[in-house]
Amino acid sequence: xxxxxxxxxxxxxxxxxxxxxxxxxxxxxxxxxxxxxxxxxxxxxxxxxxxxxxxxxxxxxxxxxxxxxxxxxxxxxxxxxxxxxxxxxxxxxxxxxxxxxxxxxxxxxxxxxxxxxxxxxxxxxxxxxxxxxxxxxxxxxxxxxxxxxxxxxxxxxxxxxxxxxxxxxxxxxxxxxxxxxxxxxxxxxxxxxxxxxxxxxxxxxxxxxxxxxxxxxxxxxxxxxxxxxxxxxxxxxxxxxxxxxxxxxxxxxxxxxxxxxxxxxxxxxxxxxxxxxxxxxxxxxxxxxxxxxxxxxxxxxxxxxxxxxxxxxxxxxxxxxxxxxxxxxxxxxxxxxxxxxxxxxxxxxxxxxxxxxxxxxxxxxxxxxxxxxxxxxxxxxxxxxxxxxxxxxxxxxxxxxxxxxxxxxxxxxxxxxxxxxxxxxxxxxxxxxxxxxxxxxxxxxxxxxxxxxxxxxxxxxxxxxxxxxxxxxxxxxxxxxxxxxxxxxxxxxxxxxxxxxxxxxxxxxxxxxxxxxxxxxxxxxxxxxxxxxxxxxxxxxxxxxxxxxxxxxxxxxxxxxxxxxxxxxxxxxx
Amino acid sequence: xxxxxxxxxxxxxxxxxxxxxxxxxxxxxxxxxxxxxxxxxxxxxxxxxxxxxxxxxxxxxxxxxxxxxxxxxxxxxxxxxxxxxxxxxxxxxxxxxxxxxxxxxxxxxxxxxxxxxxxxxxxxxxxxxxxxxxxxxxxxxxxxxxxxxxxxxxxxxxxxx
Numbered sequence: 054x055x056x057x058x059x060x061x062x063x064x065x066x067x068x069x070x071x072x073x074x075x076x077x078x079x080x081x082x083x084x085x086x087x088x089x090x091x092x093x094x095x096x097x098x099x100x101x102x103x104x105x106x107x108x109x110x111x112x113x114x115x116x117x118x119x120x121x122x123x124x125x126x127x128x129x130x131x132x133x134x135x136x137x138x139x140x141x142x143x144x145x146x147x148x149x150x151x152x153x154x155x156x157x158x159x160x161x162x163x164x165x166x167x168x169x170x171x172x173x174x175x176x177x178x179x180x181x182x183x184x185x186x187x188x189x190x191x192x193x194x195x196x197x198x199x200x201x202x203x204x205x206x207x208x209x210x211x212x213x214x215x216x217x218x219x220x221x222x223x224x225x226x227x228x229x230x231x232x233x234x235x236x237x238x239x240x241x242x243x244x245x246x247x248x249x250x251x252x253x254x255x256x257x258x259x260x261x262x263x264x265x266x267x268x269x270x271x272x273x274x275x276x277x278x279x280x281x282x283x284x285x286x287x288x289x290x291x292x293x294x295x296x297x298x299x300x301x302x303x304x305x306x307x308x309x310x311x312x313x314x315x316x317x318x319x320x321x322x323x324x325x326x327x328x329x330x331x332x333x334x335x336x337x338x339x340x341x342x343x344x345x346x347x348x349x350x351x352x353x354x355x356x357x358x359x360x361x362x363x364x365x366x367x368x369x370x371x372x373x374x375x376x377x378x379x380x381x382x383x384x385x386x387x388x389x390x391x392x393x394x395x396x397x398x399x400x401x402x403x404x405x406x407x408x409x410x411x412x413x414x415x416x417x418x419x420x421x422x423x424x425x426x427x428x429x430x431x432x433x434x435x436x437x438x439x440x441x442x443x444x445x446x447x448x449x450x451x452x453x454x455x456x457x458x459x460x461x462x463x464x465x466x467x468x469x470x471x472x473x474x475x476x477x478x479x480x481x482x483x484x485x486x487x488x489x490x491x492x493x494x495x496x497x498x499x500x501x502x503x504x505x506x507x508x509x510x511x512x513x514x515x516x517x518x519x520x521x522x523x524x525x526x527x528x529x530x531x532x533x534x535x536x537x538x539x540x541x542x543x544x545x546x547x548x549x550x551x552x553x554x555x556x557x558x559x560x561x562x563x564x565x566x567x568x569x570x571x572x573x574x575x576x577x578x579x580x581x582x583x584x585x586x587x588x589x590x591x592x593x594x595x596x597x598x599x600x601x602x603x604x605x606x607x608x609x610x611x612x613x614x615x616x617x618x619x620x621x622x623x624x625x626x627x
Numbered sequence: 628x629x630x631x632x633x634x635x636x637x638x639x640x641x642x643x644x645x646x647x648x649x650x651x652x653x654x655x656x657x658x659x660x661x662x663x664x665x666x667x668x669x670x671x672x673x674x675x676x677x678x679x680x681x682x683x684x685x686x687x688x689x690x691x692x693x694x695x696x697x698x699x700x701x702x703x704x705x706x707x708x709x710x711x712x713x714x715x716x717x718x719x720x721x722x723x724x725x726x727x728x729x730x731x732x733x734x735x736x737x738x739x740x741x742x743x744x745x746x747x748x749x750x751x752x753x754x755x756x757x758x759x760x761x762x763x764x765x766x767x768x769x770x771x772x773x774x775x776x777x778x779x780x781x782x783x784x785x786x787x788x
Contacts, residue, residue: 217677224687233678234664234693242677626668626678 162254189237247560285471299573304453382427433561473555706745
């Protein structure tokens with residue numbers, strides 16, 4: 054520590070160059086914030102974090118003001134609290150009074166601030182907003198009446214994803230967040246990653262709900278309702294049920310889904326293993342037969358749409374493999390339907406994803422055949438948690454069960470898809486085996502683990518150096534694509550995820566989870582990998598059986614028909 | 628047509644950066660009468676700015692329009708003298724009769740409305756200008772007559788360009 058500052062008549066230590074807020078947070082002093090975003094440049098625009106600084110006439114925003122030696126600060130004087138309260142009252146002056154009916158009731162930052170500052174009457178009454186709700190997107194619903202213009206969605210869209218589908222439009226009291234020419238999100242450059250929802254403090258942004266349709270299907274005697282859940286789901290719900298964040302809830306989840314009425318419960322990690330079989334075969338084929346390199350992964354539907362809009366010249370580099378969700382969807386309505394002698398038309402196929410772009414992916418033209426959609430509905434983690442509660446299921450007192458065979462059995466490699474770097478690690482393990490005939494003894498590849506936005510590694514396979522890179526957050530992807538365009542040739546395979554850190558931090562996850570909780574999810578996936586006996590996708594006996602009895606070989610005729618897809622250039626306003 | 632005009636304007640800014648955005652938009656509007664989607668996309672490609680950001684900047688200023696001008700472009704003065712003599716109700720009445728808001732163009736393309744600050748004819752307040760022709764001491768009652776005058780002109784095949 055460089056020097057001390059005085060906060061509320063007590064000395065605390067501080068570092069040169071840090072902001073007041075950073076120093077306060079480290080010393081356990083809480084100041085409310087609204088527009089502030091961790092690890093991003095502060096704007097100081099909402100003024101929720103104001104403090105009194107000795108010798109300064111005006112209140113100072115703690116998020117943007119650097120500390121200096123001997124600085125004297127008051128964080129909770131009457132003047133400060135009154136000022137914060139006034140800001141909340143002004144924000145509430147034109148806010149709809151429908152908390153009870155709001156998606157974010159009890160998980161709303163504005164509501165939380167009003168509570169914290171004891172706002173218990175409407176002193177300021179403004180003209181209510183009356184905007185149309187934008188329902189045009191397959192993934193996101195935008196209710197501008199609830200927007201308080203904090204700008205966090207604009208920043209995440211621009212600074213993390215490099216998309217900038219939205220910005221501040223108009224001026225003064227007429228300001229709104231919107232797309233170019235106020236068009237629907239569906240025709241904008243929005244990639245449906247949902248990171249805007251994750252940072253929205255109010256109910257202005259939420260996912261397109263699919264739960265009502267699923268609840269009807271569960272009641273329909275004609276339908277066989279089948280569900281699959283993504284690798285990240287079982288490690289992302291514990292804290293919502295009062296358990297330690299990151300705890301693996303797989304057994305309870307299987308049991309809960311059956312109690313809710315799903316007839317068959319499958320694990321998307323199984324088709325993650327299948328993706329690895331197909332994708333590693335495709336990579337080897339590209340390397341050995343002069344195909345386009347580097348190959349780019351295709352599991353993340355937000356990244357795929359981004360590539361279709363922003364990286365059109367790289368589309369041939371994107372793997373033709375469908376995502377694990379869509380591979381499972383295709384298998385359920387073919388392989389599984391045949392096996393169980395059920396007409397695919399009577400199968401209602403649900404997936405539970407930490408993602409809202411999966412709702413878009415499910416509706417892509419390429420994912421429907423002969424009028425039958427591979428996947429019928431997609432639930433986010435949030436929707437799942439609500440549904441579990443609604444159905445009166447006590448996740449803490451439930452006998453664990455296992456998923457259904459044969460599409461429910463996975464290797465730990467498939468499970469690792471949930472974290473950034475997981476696809477890469479799983480793919481390298483299998484590619485290594487395919488190229489050398491031997492198993493990778495040091496199965497862990499630490500260079501591709503963790504939350505770094507870009508990770509790179511060089512893997513030696515029988516004297517051939519395979520260059521790999523893992524990026525999350527599409528701004529990082531765009532930078533890497535630019536390097537490749539400028540002639541970088543040492544990278545052969547790139548994993549791309551839109552959400553920082555991968556699906557464990559996806560746009561469909563619980564809103565308001567702290568960094569520690571997200572980290573715990575990642576650690577749990579690595580822990581599962583340590584403990585599981587089957588750590589390689591190509592060693593999953595059910596995958597081998599699937600090829601043996603149904604698919605034939607990776608990249609074979611049947612695989613092409615069911616497991617591979619194509620992409621389209623999208624002309625949107627960039 | 629539009630594309631070439633925008634290209635020509637951009638051509639005059641060989642090292643265009645984001646600080647050139649507003650002058651470029653002004654030139655485009657000067658030439659085209661408004662900022663079209665196509666124009667904004669072209670400018671964005673050149674300046675490496677997203678369309679949403681350019682639209683955001685342009686909507687911050689009253690001077691930019693996003694629809695083509697009507698055959699008859701009505702400028703309603705909202706300067707101090709006009710305001711004192713009731714230009715707010717004049718504007719409201721014009722918007723009501725044409726069924727479009729200021730900044731927009733009627734569906735038939737005949738009229739567009741623009742709110743302007745003082746146009747320097749305070750002695751004639753409240754004043755409106757239609758394709759540069761001034762109409763003095765406008766009242767809510769005289770608006771229909773003025774609009775009809777231009778409707779008739781349009782039928783006779785006269786007007787702007």
